[in-house]
Amino acid sequence: MKSRSVALLLIALLTPFPGMAEDPSSAAGTISPVSATASGSQSSSPLMIIDGSGLSEDPDHPGAFCHSANRWADGGSMWCSGGETVGAGGTCWLRFDLGRSARILALHIWNYNEAAGWQKRSVKAFDLLTSDDDRTWSPAGSYPLRCGAGDNHETGEEVRLIHPVAARYLKTVITAHYGRDNLVGIAEIRIRVGDPQPSDHVLNVRTPFVPRYARITYAPRPRGAPLSGAENLVWPGDAGVVDVTKPPYAAAGDGSHDDTAAIQQAFDDHVAEGAIIFLPNGIYRITDTIRWGSRKGPDGKPKVGDAEKLTTLMGQSEQGAILRLDDHAKGFGDPRQPRAVVWTGGDPAQRFGNEIAHLTIDTGAGNQGCSGVAFVANNQGSIHDVTIASGDGQGIQGLNLGAAGENGPLLVRKLTINGFDVGVAAAGPINSMTIENLTLRDQNLVGIRSFGQHLSIRRLVSHNSVPAVETKGALTVLLD
Numbered sequence: 001m002k003s004r005s006v007a008l009l010l011i012a013l014l015t016p017f018p019g020m021a022e023d024p025s026s027a028a029g030t031i032s033p034v035s036a037t038a039s040g041s042q043s044s045s046p047l048m049i050i051d052g053s054g055l056s057e058d059p060d061h062p063g064a065f066c067h068s069a070n071r072w073a074d075g076g077s078m079w080c081s082g083g084e085t086v087g088a089g090g091t092c093w094l095r096f097d098l099g100r101s102a103r104i105l106a107l108h109i110w111n112y113n114e115a116a117g118w119q120k121r122s123v124k125a126f127d128l129l130t131s132d133d134d135r136t137w138s139p140a141g142s143y144p145l146r147c148g149a150g151d152n153h154e155t156g157e158e159v160r161l162i163h164p165v166a167a168r169y170l171k172t173v174i175t176a177h178y179g180r181d182n183l184v185g186i187a188e189i190r191i192r193v194g195d196p197q198p199s200d201h202v203l204n205v206r207t208p209f210v211p212r213y214a215r216i217t218y219a220p221r222p223r224g225a226p227l228s229g230a231e232n233l234v235w236p237g238d239a240g241v242v243d244v245t246k247p248p249y250a251a252a253g254d255g256s257h258d259d260t261a262a263i264q265q266a267f268d269d270h271v272a273e274g275a276i277i278f279l280p281n282g283i284y285r286i287t288d289t290i291r292w293g294s295r296k297g298p299d300g301k302p303k304v305g306d307a308e309k310l311t312t313l314m315g316q317s318e319q320g321a322i323l324r325l326d327d328h329a330k331g332f333g334d335p336r337q338p339r340a341v342v343w344t345g346g347d348p349a350q351r352f353g354n355e356i357a358h359l360t361i362d363t364g365a366g367n368q369g370c371s372g373v374a375f376v377a378n379n380q381g382s383i384h385d386v387t388i389a390s391g392d393g394q395g396i397q398g399l400n401l402g403a404a405g406e407n408g409p410l411l412v413r414k415l416t417i418n419g420f421d422v423g424v425a426a427a428g429p430i431n432s433m434t435i436e437n438l439t440l441r442d443q444n445l446v447g448i449r450s451f452g453q454h455l456s457i458r459r460l461v462s463h464n465s466v467p468a469v470e471t472k473g474a475l476t477v478l479l480d
Contacts, residue, residue: 030190030191031193031200032050032200032201033191033201035047035097036049036094036096038081041079042082042183043427044185044452045076047472048077050188053076053077054077054113055188066153066154067110067113067152068152069113069150069152070114070152071118072403072427073396076428076451076452077187079185080184081184083182097169101166101168102166102168102195105161106158106191108156108158108192109189110186111154111186119178120178120180121183122178123177125143125144125145125176126142126175127143128142128171131169131171132168141161145157156187158192209368209444215392216362216391218255218322218324218362221282221320223254224280224281225281226316226317226320227281230317232316233358234316235278240276241276242276242278243280251263251284253280255282255283255285255324260290263284271295272307273311274311274353276312278314281316283322285326289342290313290323290342292309293308294307308344310352311353311355313359314355314356314359317358318359318387321359323341323359323361325363325367327365327391328364328365328366329364329370331369332370333367338371338396340400341372341373343373343374343403345404347405349378349431351378351404353379354381355377355381355384358386360386360389361373363391364392365392368394368396370395370396371395371399372389372390372400375400375401376403376404378410380410382410383412384412388417389419395420395421396421397420397423397425398420399412399424402426402428402453407428407431408432408453409431409433411436412424415438416439416441419441419442420443420444421446422445422449423443423448423462424440426453427450428452429453432454432456433453436458438461441464443464446469447460447466447469448469450469450471451471451472455471455474457469457477457478458478459480460478
């Protein structure tokens with residue numbers, strides 16, 4: 001009775017995949033491979049195809065999973081080849097181990113789904129090989145795939161085998177793709193089997209969120225007054241520091257007025273000037289992302305990627321200067337469309353001299369699609385003496401170091417992160433990062449997750465019931 005109940009539970013959880021019709025001849029389930037290898041990888045790992053990264057349940061269809069169009073979701077969510085030649089000769093391939101021999105009925109594949117046209121790297125056709133011993137391989141048919149949608153509603157598609165096959169190992173040899181360059185990728189894969197077992201790896205429906213701590217609140221404080229026991233950064237009047245509470249910005253810092261426009265205008269007025277945007281002690285209510293400034297193009301719109309450098313956001317003290325997002329803020333509720341409270345830039349690797357220091361960033365409550373800080377700096381840059389807190393524990397990442405594919409070298413020092421699914425997320429092999437004196441508390445999934453980024457970490461403290469560090473496809477050094 002127990003085995004039958006577990007099997008029925010797995011079926012109930014996994015059959016709602018769009019297009020995954022039930023096999024009429026047997027109870028079928030959808031399982032995940034236990035390992036994946038590839039002919040090569042670029043800024044990614046084949047493990048990203050089997051780990052659920054970038055997948056989330058469709059709010060309108062519980063149990064059905066959509067893939068994010070953000071390649072760096074969850075710190076890295078799609079595999080991309082290393083430039084191997086695509087064709088029937090077998091030079092570009094993926095190999096999967098199911099952990100046991102299973103009766104394979106179909107594959108469910110989310111094709112490469114990166115937005116802005118990069119979904120053209122999707123697989124167009126592949127040959128499937130199967131094996132029981134990982135040495136002798138037998139052909140199991142050739143199959144087409146549709147191109148990834150390049151949006152956050154990619155549900156994937158079922159590829160039903162010509163004939164069911166009993167095998168432990170699968171190899172997909174990529175024979176064609178939709179792109180014009182020599183790179184090709186896949187976002188996620190699951191295997192439909194006719195004999196699911198309780199020990200199989202499955203894509204679990206996530207349990208409802210349970211708060212680990214009470215809603216964080218902040219006592220009122222006189223704007224600019226020193227906070228007892230905290231550092232007190234003050235500047236001479238002629239230092240050139242941009243105080244957001246002074247004209248022409250006049251941010252209130254009282255926790256009531258919306259200071260978003262005032263603070264953003266200070267960044268827009270001082271693009272790549274070496275400016276320090278300064279927050280005296282106070283509570284700065286914001287309702288949208290604060291973005292590093294970019295120059296305007298001929299159309300008057302910001303030229304994203306043109307500047308976003310040589311800028312510092314600094315508070316008077318870590319515990320006294322609070323940048324706080326509204327609870328249930330518009331645009332921050334969907335994990336498939338992640339948004340950061342503070343965003344310091346994107347690719348390419350020209351984000352020199354960015355810095356965030358001596359303040360607290362609070363992402364509010366009910367903002368499931370929120371990241372605290374998407375921090376990008378190159379060659380010289382640091383985030384230090386900072387607390388990043390989720391008001392209620394929800395949110396994607398506290399510190400997202402994988403928001404751009406070309407990030408670092410940079411320094412993270414004296415940082416505290418409270419809440420979020422992932423405390424620190426890093427991704428991509430460029431250019432290495434150093435983390436020192438990091439304190440993590442009450443994460444929902446993992447303290448640090450690195451997919452492909454090289455990290456040197458000293459004095460890490462994790463107050464958690466979840467793993468402190470998870471690394472894939474990268475070198476991580478832990479000291480002290």
